[in-house]
Amino acid sequence: MNNSAHTISHTRSFRFNAEGNSLRLHAQTSLPSLGENQVLIQLAAYSLNYRDLLNMQDINGRRADLIPLSDAAGTVVAVGKAVSNWQPGDRVSPNFFPAWHDGVFAPHHLASALGGGQVDGVLAEHVVLDADAIARIPAHLSFAQAACLPCAGVTAWHALFERGQLQAGQTVLVQGTGGVAMMALQLATAHGARVIVTSSSEEKLARARELGAWHTINYRQTPDWDLQAMALTEGRGVDHILELGGAETYQKSISAVAFGGQIAQIGVLTGFNLAPNMLPLQFKNANVNGICVGSVAHLRALNQFMEQHQITPLIDKTFAFEDSAAAFEHLRSAAHMGKVVIQNS
Numbered sequence: 157m158n159n160s161a162h163t164i165s166h167t168r169s170f171r172f173n174a175e176g177n178s179l180r181l182h183a184q185t186s187l188p189s190l191g192e193n194q195v196l197i198q199l200a201a202y203s204l205n206y207r208d209l210l211n212m213q214d215i216n217g218r219r220a221d222l223i224p225l226s227d228a229a230g231t232v233v234a235v236g237k238a239v240s241n242w243q244p245g246d247r248v249s250p251n252f253f254p255a256w257h258d259g260v261f262a263p264h265h266l267a268s269a270l271g272g273g274q275v276d277g278v279l280a281e282h283v284v285l286d287a288d289a290i291a292r293i294p295a296h297l298s299f300a301q302a303a304c305l306p307c308a309g310v311t312a313w314h315a316l317f318e319r320g321q322l323q324a325g326q327t328v329l330v331q332g333t334g335g336v337a338m339m340a341l342q343l344a345t346a347h348g349a350r351v352i353v354t355s356s357s358e359e360k361l362a363r364a365r366e367l368g369a370w371h372t373i374n375y376r377q378t379p380d381w382d383l384q385a386m387a388l389t390e391g392r393g394v395d396h397i398l399e400l401g402g403a404e405t406y407q408k409s410i411s412a413v414a415f416g417g418q419i420a421q422i423g424v425l426t427g428f429n430l431a432p433n434m435l436p437l438q439f440k441n442a443n444v445n446g447i448c449v450g451s452v453a454h455l456r457a458l459n460q461f462m463e464q465h466q467i468t469p470l471i472d473k474t475f476a477f478e479d480s481a482a483a484f485e486h487l488r489s490a491a492h493m494g495k496v497v498i499q500n501s
């Protein structure tokens with residue numbers, strides 16, 4: 157083991173309690189053990205996703221004692237003896253699915269998701285991960301900014317660029333102003349696409365326009381936002397819709413998508429019970445792409461794009477590690493725009 161880990165005397169993590177509905181701080185004197193193909197990472201920042209709220213609400217207690225969160229960034233402090241591509245001091249972030257390196261998605265990739273199922277996540281001062289499950293952080297990003305990318309950033313990247321093959325000049329619609337939506341706004345705008353943002357808040361819509369949104373729609377004031385999107389695109393419809401709402405938005409996404417357009421099925425913000433009439437998709441020759449975050453290769457490609465365009469993720473608010481529970485409550489309030497971050501100084 158090539159390391160500086162011997163200087164670390166203890167480490168802390170947050171775990172869900174036995175009911176799986178709140179956090180408890182856990183301290184230990186031993187560091188996680190390191191396999192020969194693994195790296196030990198000292199984490200400096202973390203970000204929350206809507207999924208983390210769903211995990212915390214798991215009333216069956218299935219997440220009892222689990223370390224939550226999938227998204228973090230930090231510094232390699234030790235490497236296993238077979239690891240040649242990383243060294244102490246490297247700035248890295250873990251991929252959401254440590255087992256999905258590249259290529260077609262498989263069930264064992266899904267089962268590896270950090271901070272879900274039975275797999276411990278990253279809300280810890282130190283984590284051990286396989287050397288091929290991490291990616292280098294772009295030089296222009298802080299740890300806090302890099303921690304915004306593994307779930308929200310990669311999901312937006314995968315939907316728009318890998319599956320969507322987004323072209324400059326095309327139209328994109330994102331629902332709300334949360335983490336995935338704002339990452340998609342930033343990425344698509346940098347690529348020369350025209351982005352429509354929907355939100356319940358006029359203030360957030362004004363900020364979205366400052367960030368480059370082409371048009372904005374208040375989905376509370378204009379419940380038929382699909383018709384508005386049609387009008388804004390002169391009756392063509394939207395080329396790429398990031399479906400984040402689920403139950404309450406799906407039918408409107410089908411209505412607003414262009415002939416030959418694409419719906420990236422991503423979210424469940426308004427619930428899981430989807431029962432849309434799919435027939436219009438047929439008459440539009442439109443596509444639905446199911447999106448489940450992404451691979452290490454997607455994270456690397458995203459990092460490269462972020463660096464090329466010098467994009468910095470939109471951070472709404474940063475909480476201290478000790479105040480992690482307050483970060484969850486802030487996300488739950490939906491007062492945020494972009495990402496909610498936890499920092500460990």
Ligand SMILES: NC(=O)c1ccc[n+]([C@@H]2O[C@H](COP(=O)([O-])OP(=O)(O)OC[C@H]3O[C@@H](n4cnc5c(N)ncnc54)[C@H](OP(=O)(O)O)[C@@H]3O)[C@@H](O)[C@H]2O)c1
Nearest residue numbers: 205206311331332333334335336355356423424425448449
């Ligand atoms: N499939 C995947 O791989 C994947 C990956 C990441 C996330 N997701 C899913 O994608 C969704 C977004 O995740 P996130 O982490 O970005 O969430 P988030 O940051 O918590 O987003 C919250 C925002 O969603 C917006 N919203 C709520 N109801 C809405 C509605 N009816 N119409 C439009 N917007 C609405 C609100 O925006 P305003 O305040 O502006 O109204 C709210 O502030 C979640 O369902 C999450 O589970 C899926």
